[in-house]
Ligand SMILES: NC(=O)C1=CN([C@@H]2O[C@H](COP(=O)(O)OP(=O)(O)OC[C@H]3O[C@@H](n4cnc5c(N)ncnc54)[C@H](OP(=O)(O)O)[C@@H]3O)[C@@H](O)[C@H]2O)C=CC1
């Protein structure tokens with residue numbers, strides 16, 4: 001069975017994903033969906049990595065079995081909700097978008113109306129299976145700390161009142177709930193949203209974000225306690241050269257989710 005997918009967004013994740021799946025016999029990039037100003041660049045990526053894909057500004061009505069979103073928060077309302085309503089299943093990378101009040105419920109309603117399902121990928125973090133399972137027994141505390149090199153926070157509120165390029169010591173740039181973190185840092189705190197949605201929820205998950213000149217990786221730490229016991233997780237992820245805000249593991253997580261739709265055995 002060949003799964004024909006539409007890729008939403010053709011930036012760092014989208015391009016690296018196309019590169020990894022181009023030789024997969026049972027996956028076919030049927031469409032690449034981008035904003036008007038991104039059509040030229042997406043055509044050039046398609047020419048190199050997905051010559052049979054249509055480059056469009058909206059998900060085609062025909063010939064698409066699945067959509068994979070890697071376009072940013074705005075792509076959820078623009079492309080994912082309508083696709084779900086028409087019965088097309090979706091895999092979502094921009095999990096932080098679900099920090100908007102009402103959006104998780106809208107996604108659920110759209111998927112229910114379309115008789116389909118939306119999958120949020122684990123992305124740059126691990127142990128989401130353990131956390132979601134632990135929730136069933138009852139969680140007490142979940143803490144998430146995201147630590148990245150200073151320049152990975154450029155173009156974010158972390159720049160207010162400080163020069164990221166000249167930081168000499170680790171600096172806490174945010175402390176608060178996962179909901180606030182995901183809202184304020186849409187390109188850097190998707191993991192905060194993922195951890196909270198799997199665990200204690202967007203408002204009860206404590207988040208710290210740190211700009212640290214001593215690290216070269218994107219470091220994600222989760223500490224959880226509950227009836228299951230406790231765990232501490234540290235991920236030291238290599239950033240993508242095309243976008244240092246984003247870890248390479250996010251791409252692998254998206255590819256894994258995609259391959260899982262075509263594979264006869266899934267782990
Ligand atoms: N779940 C996780 O663990 C992680 C999730 N992410 C999220 O994944 C998403 C993609 O990341 P990444 O590839 O690194 O980001 P990039 O900025 O490299 O690529 C995103 C691309 O999508 C385009 N785009 C913007 N809006 C839309 C839209 N409405 N429809 C289609 N395309 C759109 C952008 O265009 P333009 O630049 O012109 O706006 C850009 O080309 C981001 O939301 C990011 O925050 C990232 C890392 C981890």
Ligand SMILES: O=C([O-])CC(=O)C(=O)O
Pocket residue numbers: 124186187188189190191192218237245246247248250
């Ligand atoms: O890719 C990462 O390391 C995490 C990230 O950007 C996010 O949580 O949005």
